[in-house]
Structure formats: structure tokens, C-alpha cells
Amino acid sequence: MxxxxxxxxxxxxxxxxxxxxxxxxxxxxxxxxxxxxxxxxxxxxxxxxxxxxxxxxxxxxxxxxxxxxxxxxxxxxxxxxxxxxxxxxxxxxxxxxxxxxxxxxxxxxxxxxxxxxxxxxxxxxxxxxxxxxxxxxxxxxxxxxxxxxxxxxxxxxxxxxxxxxxxxxxxxxxxxxxxxxxxxxxxxxxxxxxxxxxxxxxxxxxxxxxxxxxxxDAGGGADGAAETIVDASDVGRILGSGTDVATIGYGTQRVETDGGGSRFGLGLFSSEPSVETSEAVSAVETSVGKALRGKLTLECEPANASRAMLVVGGPPAWLNRRAIADGRRTIESATGSSEILGGDAPRPDGEDVFAVVVLAGVDPVSRLEALRSRTRPLDRGRRDA
Ligand SMILES: Nc1nc2c(ncn2[C@@H]2O[C@H](COP(=O)(O)OP(=O)(O)OP(=O)(O)O)[C@@H](O)[C@H]2O)c(=O)[nH]1
Ligand SMILES: [Mg+2]
Incomplete structure (x- = not known):
């Protein structure tokens, strides 16, 4: 988009x-x-x-x-x-x-x-x-x-x-x-x-x-293109149209990339470096965990989120499908919401696996409630100023 x-x-x-x-x-x-x-x-x-x-x-x-x-x-x-x-x-x-x-x-x-x-x-x-x-x-x-x-x-x-x-x-x-x-x-x-x-x-x-x-991204799943692509209408569905508050979580995990493979892509042998499945699963799990439980742009209770989106990206060989699906279930259980969309973002030149979680409709947020409680009530919502 x-x-x-x-x-x-x-x-x-x-x-x-x-x-x-x-x-x-x-x-x-x-x-x-x-x-x-x-x-x-x-x-x-x-x-x-x-x-x-x-x-x-x-x-x-x-x-x-x-x-x-x-x-x-x-x-x-x-x-x-x-x-x-x-x-x-x-x-x-x-x-x-x-x-x-x-x-x-x-x-x-x-x-x-x-x-x-x-x-x-x-x-x-x-x-x-x-x-x-x-x-x-x-x-x-x-x-x-x-x-x-x-x-x-x-x-x-x-x-x-x-x-x-x-x-x-x-x-x-x-x-x-x-x-x-x-x-x-x-x-x-x-x-x-x-x-x-x-x-x-x-x-x-x-x-x-x-x-x-x-x-x-371009979709399609081939040649490093995303398998599950998120687009403008997915973003529209998650962010909504009712002035809901949203917050972003982000986690990265540095991974070993085989420089001769995907990075330069000219070798006759594998264009995809081989990656241990267990290592890929663990890199995806770690980055999703960091995104969800690390510092959000606005701290909130994930359980309050009405909707969420998870994007997992990184070198294609590291984007383990099963781990990404598990990551989505992790977000689902943390938010208790069934409106979860997910996508992937292959980055052939990337050196990290990353996860971005967007939580939307997270009200009530204690930080915002505190801001409002310190504001003189007379000025709240006054639209004639
Ligand atoms: N994250 C971030 N926050 C900033 C930055 N600059 C200012 N702020 C925050 O934004 C608020 C508004 O500051 P400004 O954007 O400078 O204000 P303005 O819109 O230019 O308005 P006036 O200067 O009052 O005319 C501040 O109270 C800070 O909390 C910045 O570069 N990054
Ligand atoms: Mg200014």
C-alpha cells in the first residue's frame, strides 16, 4: 500500500x-x-x-x-x-x-x-x-x-x-x-x-x-515474494474506522545468513541457504514474543485489543510457516480476539527475523485514562474553542 x-x-x-x-x-x-x-x-x-x-x-x-x-x-x-x-x-x-x-x-x-x-x-x-x-x-x-x-x-x-x-x-x-x-x-x-x-x-x-x-510487497510465494500478503484493506480492517487507539510492538532476532546463498543469488548451488528447522522456529517464536511482550509504542493490556495484525519478516529460509501460524495463535490467545490477520515479509537481504504486532481498539488504556483524569473536566470535549 x-x-x-x-x-x-x-x-x-x-x-x-x-x-x-x-x-x-x-x-x-x-x-x-x-x-x-x-x-x-x-x-x-x-x-x-x-x-x-x-x-x-x-x-x-x-x-x-x-x-x-x-x-x-x-x-x-x-x-x-x-x-x-x-x-x-x-x-x-x-x-x-x-x-x-x-x-x-x-x-x-x-x-x-x-x-x-x-x-x-x-x-x-x-x-x-x-x-x-x-x-x-x-x-x-x-x-x-x-x-x-x-x-x-x-x-x-x-x-x-x-x-x-x-x-x-x-x-x-x-x-x-x-x-x-x-x-x-x-x-x-x-x-x-x-x-x-x-x-x-x-x-x-x-x-x-x-x-x-x-x-x-508483491505476493505469490515464489522467488522471495510474500506467501501471505497484507494489503491496504487488511490494514483498514484491523485499524478500523471508529477512531480506535492502536499500538505497535516490534521484535527482532539476528540470524546467521549464508552470504553465498540468498544474498548474492548467483551461485549454481542452492539459492536458499539451508536453515535448521528448529532454529528457524525458535527465531520466529523469539521475535513474536519480543513484539508482544516487549515495549509497545503505547503500553496497554493486549487482552483489551479488539483486533490485531501480525507480520513476520526476514530472510525467506527463516520464515517457518508453522512457527508463523503458531505466532498468530499466540497473539490470538493474548488478545482473546478472533479478528487477527497475519502476513509475511520476505527480506532476502535481511539479517534479522522480525515481528510486528499491531493491536487495535485497545481501550481502555491506563495511560490515556490518567491523562484524561488530570485534565480539567470543563475543557474535556469542548468543541467551541
Ligand atoms: N517523539 C517526539 N515527540 C516530540 C518531538 N518534538 C516534540 N515532541 C512532542 O510533541 C509535543 C508537541 O511539540 P511540537 O510538535 O514541537 O509542537 P507544535 O505542534 O510545533 O506546536 P507549537 O510549537 O506549540 O506551535 C511535545 O509536547 C512533545 O511531547 C519529536 O521530535 N519526537
Ligand atoms: Mg512548534
Whole structure:
């Protein structure tokens, strides 16, 4: 499947850039990547997204909107048509889906994304998925011992949690699904989002790429093509259309690849290196286990998931069918759901076996419940701002 990836605001633009960089040449799923921000400073470091696909808007707001969501919403409303027109530099009308990246907590992304998602839903038939980060608690206050100031560009964002909840509320009923990445749980002690955002964005992009690149494969089972291919409609079924929350798990296992075989493929002898069945089974089991029980992009109770998708990929000789089927049963019993889709992603040049698990409809999520409980009730769901 082919995605139009659109980043809005500082975080959104950086995440769109990271996804574009992670897009594999051979199974490319990014048709276009765009970066929209009110702040010209966020262009710094954007290299994979061409100039034609970057746009600064909201002329009065040089330097961003500094967390003022009210203004963000007004600017978003005013400029949404302009932004939608900018997408014509790509190929939005043939996209299989839109992936709109945003850092929840700010004003630019949080204010524009609800308007943009609504607009895309009326302009195009393709589903609109939002990829959203949740703010870390430590962003709310200045770091201790710093005269009440935040470090270089690690803004203090006292409104981050409230903004995040309000933007999520506004997306309800507009976005097909919201794939979450929780900054809080991906930060280590003492780290700030500003310090380690490139690492966070790489981690997130790796998961997004592992999942969506499997949907860009050719099927058929022969010559390293996927045997069970996942496509845009499978993704649509799992992510749904009711603004359900989704989370991604990812696990990899380094394996011994026989360089003379599949990697160079010119030898007269086996084009498939021989792999012990037991080793292949164990590599698949291990990566599925890591994906399911390792750190998810948003921690949740797998048992709460309504639907799930498992993709297992790697060098073809390692993709043991029986182990992949077992992996699916593992996901089935962990989620208690029967709506599980699975696919495989042969990577003849790969050096790892990997598994990606997408859990969807995972509400209630304790982290989101906590965010909501800390938000002043009056502001919840208020749509007149
Ligand atoms: N994972 C990740 N999160 C980020 C990054 N940058 C910011 N964030 C998070 O996203 C939230 C919003 O920050 P920005 O995206 O900079 O905000 P904005 O949309 O530009 O809005 P304003 O700057 O307020 O106009 C922050 O509170 C952080 O939690 C990033 O590069 N990666
Ligand atoms: Mg900004």
C-alpha cells in the first residue's frame, strides 16, 4: 500500500522525516512525505523531505504557537485549505491511506490536525490514520536547578497534557484510527524529549516502516515474494474506522545468513541457504514474543485489543510457516480476539527475523485514562474553542 505521510508541527515534521528515511527502497510504502509547520525553525534537519513538500503557514506566527492551542485551532481552520492544496505536489488522489503525524501537546500540530483530518476525509476516499505522540510528564515543568527555564529548545509545556486530551477529543469521529507513541515510556531517567527526540523518532519510524513496508510487497510465494500478503484493506480492517487507539510492538532476532546463498543469488548451488528447522522456529517464536511482550509504542493490556495484525519478516529460509501460524495463535490467545490477520515479509537481504504486532481498539488504556483524569473536566470535549 502507498501512503501519503503528512507531518504537522515540530514533532510531526520530524517524525515524517524519520519515516521517509526509514522507507525501504525495495518495499517503499511512502508515496510522498510532507512537512507543515508554523515555525520556520523546524525545517532544520529536514533533508529527506524536498522543498516542494515543506510548507510554513500562519504568517503571523513566526516561531510557532508556543502551546497556545486556542490559537492553533484558529490558525488550523484558517489555513487548512491551503495545506490541502499543497498536497497536490504529491499524489493524494491515488493514495491507499493518509498517515498524519503529530506531537500531541503542542499548538500547531494539535490545532491543525483535527481540521486537516476532517478535510482529507471529505476530499478523498482513503482512510486517514493519525500517528500521535503523547507528551511526557517532565515537559510540564522546567527541569530543577535551571532558574525556572527549560534547556535550549526543550520548551516547558505546562499545557501539554490538557492540549493532548483536547486534540484527541477533537479527533474522535474524524480519524479512522490513532496510532499512539508514548514519549513518557520511551524516555529514560533524566532525559528530555528535546535531547533524545531523534532516537525516539527512529524507534517509532522503524516500527511504522516494518509494518507498512510489508503492505508494499508483491505476493505469490515464489522467488522471495510474500506467501501471505497484507494489503491496504487488511490494514483498514484491523485499524478500523471508529477512531480506535492502536499500538505497535516490534521484535527482532539476528540470524546467521549464508552470504553465498540468498544474498548474492548467483551461485549454481542452492539459492536458499539451508536453515535448521528448529532454529528457524525458535527465531520466529523469539521475535513474536519480543513484539508482544516487549515495549509497545503505547503500553496497554493486549487482552483489551479488539483486533490485531501480525507480520513476520526476514530472510525467506527463516520464515517457518508453522512457527508463523503458531505466532498468530499466540497473539490470538493474548488478545482473546478472533479478528487477527497475519502476513509475511520476505527480506532476502535481511539479517534479522522480525515481528510486528499491531493491536487495535485497545481501550481502555491506563495511560490515556490518567491523562484524561488530570485534565480539567470543563475543557474535556469542548468543541467551541
Ligand atoms: N517523539 C517526539 N515527540 C516530540 C518531538 N518534538 C516534540 N515532541 C512532542 O510533541 C509535543 C508537541 O511539540 P511540537 O510538535 O514541537 O509542537 P507544535 O505542534 O510545533 O506546536 P507549537 O510549537 O506549540 O506551535 C511535545 O509536547 C512533545 O511531547 C519529536 O521530535 N519526537
Ligand atoms: Mg512548534
Amino acid at each position: 502507498q501512503l501519503e505521510v503528512i507531518g504537522v508541527g515540530g514533532a510531526g515534521c520530524r517524525i515524517a522525516e524519520a519515516i521517509r528515511r526509514s522507507d525501504p527502497a525495495e518495499h517503499s510504502f511512502v508515496a510522498d512525505a510532507f512537512a507543515f509547520d508554523t515555525d520556520s525553525a523546524s525545517r532544520v534537519g529536514l533533508e529527506a523531505i524536498p522543498d516542494s513538500h515543506r510548507h510554513r503557514y500562519g504568517e503571523t506566527s513566526e516561531g510557532g504557537l508556543d502551546g497556545n492551542l486556542q490559537r492553533g485551532l484558529a490558525v488550523g481552520e484558517e489555513y487548512v485549505d491551503e495545506l490541502s492544496r499543497r498536497l497536490d505536489a504529491g499524489s493524494p488522489s491515488v493514495a491507499d491511506a493518509f498517515l498524519v503525524a503529530v506531537g500531541l501537546g503542542g499548538a500547531t500540530g494539535g490545532g491543525t490536525v483535527p481540521h486537516l483530518v476532517g478535510n482529507l476525509q471529505t476530499l478523498y476516499d482513503a482512510p486517514v490514520y493519525v500517528l500521535a505522540t503523547l507528551p511526557a510528564r517532565r515537559e510540564l515543568e522546567p527541569p530543577p536547578g535551571n532558574d525556572g527555564r527549560a534547556d535550549a529548545d526543550g520548551h516547558v509545556r505546562p499545557m501539554a497534557e490538557e492540549n493532548a486530551v483536547r486534540t484527541l477529543d477533537r479527533l474522535d469521529g474524524l480519524a479512522n484510527a490513532v496510532i499512539c507513541f508514548d514519549n513518557e515510556s520511551w524516555l529514560k531517567r533524566g532525559e528530555t524529549v528535546a535531547d533524545v527526540r531523534d532516537r525516539l523518532n527512529r524507534e517509532l519510524a522503524a516500527r511504522v516502516a516494518a509494518f507498512f513496508s510489508a503492505t508494499a
